[in-house]
Amino acid sequence: MAGSDIFRTASLLLYATLLFHIMLLVYAKHLSLTHVGMGTVVLLLVLLTISFIRYFWLRTVILLSEKFLLAEILIATCSIVVLAAQNTIPTLPMPWLIAIAGVFPLMLRHRIAMLCIAALALIGYRLNVYLGATASDWLPDLFATICIGWLSLLLAKTLNINRIALSQARTNERRFNAIARVTRHIFIITDADYQIKFANPALQEVIGYSYEEILHNAIKPILHPDDEEEHKEKLRHLRNTPHSTIFSRHRTRHKDGHWVWLETRGYNMLHDSAINGLVFSIEDITLRKDVELKLQEETAMLRAVLDLNPSMIYVKDSEGRFTISNQVFQRRFGYSSEDELRGKTVYDICLKMANENDKFSAREIADEIQQQDQQVMQTGIPLQDVEAPGFWHSDMHLWFHTSKYPLRDARNNIIGILGVTRDITKRKMTELQIEYQAMHDMLTDLPNRRYLVNTLATAMETSRQQQSSLTMLFCDLDFFKSVNDTHGHDFGDQCLLEISKRIVAVLPESDFVARFGGNEFVILTNSSLAESSIKAKAIARAVSERLVFENVAVKIQVSIGIAQLSPDHQVPADLIREADAAMYQAKERGRNRTEIYDAALQSKSTKHARMDVALRFALERNELSVAYQPKVSLVDGSVRGFELLLRWNSPEYGMISPNEFIPIAETSGMVVPIGMWAMEQACRQLAAWQASYPAMGDITVAVNVSMRQLLHTSFFTQVREILDSSGVVPHTIELELTETSAMANPLQTIENLALLKNLGLRLALDDFGTGYSSLAYLQKLPIDILKIDKTFVHGLGTKQSDREIIRLMMALAQTLNLQTVAEGVETIMHINELQEMGCDLGQGFIFSPPLSAEEAETLICSSHQFPLV
Numbered sequence: 045m046a047g048s049d050i051f052r053t054a055s056l057l058l059y060a061t062l063l064f065h066i067m068l069l070v071y072a073k074h075l076s077l078t079h080v081g082m083g084t085v086v087l088l089l090v091l092l093t094i095s096f097i098r099y100f101w102l103r104t105v106i107l108l109s110e111k112f113l114l115a116e117i118l119i120a121t122c123s124i125v126v127l128a129a130q131n132t133i134p135t136l137p138m139p140w141l142i143a144i145a146g147v148f149p150l151m152l153r154h155r156i157a158m159l160c161i162a163a164l165a166l167i168g169y170r171l172n173v174y175l176g177a178t179a180s181d182w183l184p185d186l187f188a189t190i191c192i193g194w195l196s197l198l199l200a201k202t203l204n205i206n207r208i209a210l211s212q213a214r215t216n217e218r219r220f221n222a223i224a225r226v227t228r229h230i231f232i233i234t235d236a237d238y239q240i241k242f243a244n245p246a247l248q249e250v251i252g253y254s255y256e257e258i259l260h261n262a263i264k265p266i267l268h269p270d271d272e273e274e275h276k277e278k279l280r281h282l283r284n285t286p287h288s289t290i291f292s293r294h295r296t297r298h299k300d301g302h303w304v305w306l307e308t309r310g311y312n313m314l315h316d317s318a319i320n321g322l323v324f325s326i327e328d329i330t331l332r333k334d335v336e337l338k339l340q341e342e343t344a345m346l347r348a349v350l351d352l353n354p355s356m357i358y359v360k361d362s363e364g365r366f367t368i369s370n371q372v373f374q375r376r377f378g379y380s381s382e383d384e385l386r387g388k389t390v391y392d393i394c395l396k397m398a399n400e401n402d403k404f405s406a407r408e409i410a411d412e413i414q415q416q417d418q419q420v421m422q423t424g425i426p427l428q429d430v431e432a433p434g435f436w437h438s439d440m441h442l443w444f445h446t447s448k449y450p451l452r453d454a455r456n457n458i459i460g461i462l463g464v465t466r467d468i469t470k471r472k473m474t475e476l477q478i479e480y481q482a483m484h485d486m487l488t489d490l491p492n493r494r495y496l497v498n499t500l501a502t503a504m505e506t507s508r509q510q511q512s513s514l515t516m517l518f519c520d521l522d523f524f525k526s527v528n529d530t531h532g533h534d535f536g537d538q539c540l541l542e543i544s545k546r547i548v549a550v551l552p553e554s555d556f557v558a559r560f561g562g563n564e565f566v567i568l569t570n571s572s573l574a575e576s577s578i579k580a581k582a583i584a585r586a587v588s589e590r591l592v593f594e595n596v597a598v599k600i601q602v603s604i605g606i607a608q609l610s611p612d613h614q615v616p617a618d619l620i621r622e623a624d625a626a627m628y629q630a631k632e633r634g635r636n637r638t639e640i641y642d643a644a645l646q647s648k649s650t651k652h653a654r655m656d657v658a659l660r661f662a663l664e665r666n667e668l669s670v671a672y673q674p675k676v677s678l679v680d681g682s683v684r685g686f687e688l689l690l691r692w693n694s695p696e697y698g699m700i701s702p703n704e705f706i707p708i709a710e711t712s713g714m715v716v717p718i719g720m721w722a723m724e725q726a727c728r729q730l731a732a733w734q735a736s737y738p739a740m741g742d743i744t745v746a747v748n749v750s751m752r753q754l755l756h757t758s759f760f761t762q763v764r765e766i767l768d769s770s771g772v773v774p775h776t777i778e779l780e781l782t783e784t785s786a787m788a789n790p791l792q793t794i795e796n797l798a799l800l801k802n803l804g805l806r807l808a809l810d811d812f813g814t815g816y817s818s819l820a821y822l823q824k825l826p827i828d829i830l831k832i833d834k835t836f837v838h839g840l841g842t843k844q845s846d847r848e849i850i851r852l853m854m855a856l857a858q859t860l861n862l863q864t865v866a867e868g869v870e871t872i873m874h875i876n877e878l879q880e881m882g883c884d885l886g887q888g889f890i891f892s893p894p895l896s897a898e899e900a901e902t903l904i905c906s907s908h909q910f911p912l913v
């Protein structure tokens with residue numbers, strides 16, 4: 045009971061008994077009260093009413109406020125003092141003052157109560173003295189007042205403490221109940237036999253059974269068979285071990301039948317007298333468990349994805365320590381598990397991988413990798429698609445593709461990096477191979493034209509910066525087509541391969557050799573022009589060495605053009621064009637030689653190019669014509685034959701001599717159809733003459749044949765067809781082949797000439813003396829006629845050496861039993877000298893310039909004889 049409750053009862057009793065006491069006194073002693081005494085009684089009645097109301101209704105509010113209580117104590121004390129002053133009831137006051145001292149301190153604050161007690165004791169003492177009581181009378185009253193008041197104070201204090209404790213306990217209880225009701229955790233207290241003594245409502249929420257159901261129906265929770273044994277063991281341990289705790293995760297069947305995952309914490313509080321039981325806090329973790337399971341599944345799946353991935357995948361924290369890695373990564377660096385690698389740094393790995401043959405030290409490699417990682421972490425920018433070869437000796441031949449991504453936490457702070465590296469060696473090799481193939485020639489493995497152009501662009505720049513010289517040698521094999529035509533393309537390939545090797549072999553490694561096109565090779569060198577000429581000679585020598593494959597021997601020669609980089613050259617094509625022009629010059633000048641580019645050559649080659657185009661249409665536009673230059677017997681001046689000479693009357697360039705246009709036709713290949721046309725003209729004309737003038741005898745017509753024609757696959761067949769269709773006597777047709785071209789590929793020439801010879805044709809070696817005939821080959825050539833070049837004839841009478849040369853030629857011709865024809869006979873002296881040396885025939889302006897067919901026919905029909913003196 046609280047102090048206020050005691051006070052309410054005590055004050056009611058106080059006033060009631062006080063009034064009852066007054067009424068008894070008045071009734072027993074037949075007293076009558078004065079007006080003041082009556083007023084006092086009324087006042088006491090009011091106080092009684094107030095205490096009555098206070099007792100039943102207004103328990104605390106106004107009536108218990110301290111001011112009111114002080115007023116009330118004052119009124120009550122005054123009433124008693126007034127009543128004591130009534131002559132009729134002087135014995136009244138002291139016990140009631142003591143009662144007041146025992147009632148009001150219950151509700152007053154300590155100090156005020158003490159003051160009131162003191163005041164009441166003093167009032168009592170004064171009243172006793174006033175009423176004439178002796179010290180032995182009032183002293184006990186005084187002590188009683190103080191003692192009762194003091195006890196009341198103590199009682200109030202004790203009651204207050206209890207009240208506070210009680211209220212605290214109630215609050216705690218309410219709080220606990222609130223928590224127990226609100227929480228989703230189950231709280232259970234059981235006795236030592238696991239009988240539930242207390243359970244909060246969460247129990248029903250979680251497992252479907254309420255506390256009451258369990259209690260009344262003696263329901264026991266059903267544990268999952270997989271968890272039962274372990275959980276029960278833990279419970280036993282809890283019960284048998286004072287002060288122990290347990291933690292258990294297990295499944296319990298819900299009232300509905302499904303399993304619920306519970307996480308149980310148990311505390312043994314059997315020793316606690318208030319609780320005397322086992323206390324359990326149980327959490328429903330079904331959802332969490334589901335999430336955990338899902339997470340486990342996902343983690344396992346991710347793990348599988350990581351480990352099955354052929355790339356090396358790893359995660360490093362902000363300090364560069366490996367945290368996650370897949371099996372490919374672990375295997376590569378010799379680790380057997382993720383745990384073994386976890387916490388290691390790239391420095392640890394590099395030290396482990398280090399080998400004495402490595403190009404870089406472990407530290408250098410690790411620094412490099414670390415730097416990359418730092419860059420990604422500091423900038424937050426991923427490093428993507430880096431392709432590089434391996435760092436270590438063991439994997440330098442491998443290529444890797446690496447990407448690194450920054451990893452961020454929930455607050456977007458970078459906390460590490462994710463690295464993905466995959467082996468791209470196969471792809472890279474293919475790419476390199478493709479790149480290599482795009483830049484190299486398949487057959488010879490030399491750099492190709494594209495590679496050359498790229499290299500040339502760089503070399504031009506370097507050469508300009510360093511002011512060093514840059515020279516290009518443009519090599520084109522002579523009459524290579526014939527090699528293909530005769531021996532087949534595969535044979536040609538073997539030749540090209542061998543020649544490419546020879547070229548590379550004679551040049552220093554610093555020179556760049558490329559296969560520019562079919563049978564063209566280009567060399568880039570920093571040599572001067574003079575040095576380049578020496579190199580060209582070496583190349584020509586090496587190329588022209590005999591080539592023997594499968595018992596077939598050929599000799600291939602090369603024409604080389606040289607051009608040097610000059611300030612006029614803007615782009616690679618400029619230098620290439622000039623070297624090419626120089627090479628063409630070499631071709632035109634008889635092949636198997638080297639020419640250095642000069643500016644005049646350029647304009648010539650431009651004209652050459654234009655004429656080349658025009659010449660392609662010359663045949664179909666009938667711009668070509670023929671003339672016949674007589675060959676005269678130096679014995680009797682009779683006409684023994686004609687040399688058919690071509691004329692080109694170009695609407696654009698006017699009359700062009702064969703000396704000018706035949707080399708162009710040679711280069712473009714037009715010489716083949718043009719030559720065949722000339723052959724046809726010769727045969728038909730001669731056949732016509734032979735039919736008209738049977739008496740003309742063996743007068744011949746000679747046609748020039750180029751090497752290109754001779755080597756053409758269908759040449760032989762076409763000649764035979766023309767001979768057949770024209771009906772000409774074959775041995776009256778002579779084919780003239782220049783010495784230079786005959787000797788370009790003598791083995792081949794010998795073979796082809798033999799075939800022609802079999803057709804009955806006569807063969808002549810033209811311009812004899814200008815080339816470098818090998819006597820060994822010369823005697824094997826199936827020729828009938830040797831034509832002495834006009835340069836020697838012109839020297840007759842002026843240059844003794846020319847005379848000697850002709851004499852030697854005559855001797856050679858006699859030895860080989862060949863007819864001799866001197867070209868360019870222009871003076872009587874020439875005739876005399878030639879006659880003296882035994883030359884058979886002469887041809888030149890002293891006899892006749894080239895004639896039209898009609899003019900020639902006149903000579904034939906008149907059996908014309910030219911004067912020889």
Ligand SMILES: Nc1nc2c(ncn2[C@@H]2O[C@H](COP(=O)(O)OP(=O)(O)OP(=O)(O)O)[C@@H](O)[C@H]2O)c(=O)[nH]1
Binds near residue numbers: 524525532534536710
């Ligand atoms: N075997 C072989 N022949 C090739 C290859 N590339 C080009 N050729 C041949 O090389 C010949 C080149 O001929 P041209 O340069 O026009 O003429 P040429 O016969 O060499 O005569 P000139 O150059 O005028 O002295 C052609 O017959 C091509 O078919 C190749 O890779 N292999």
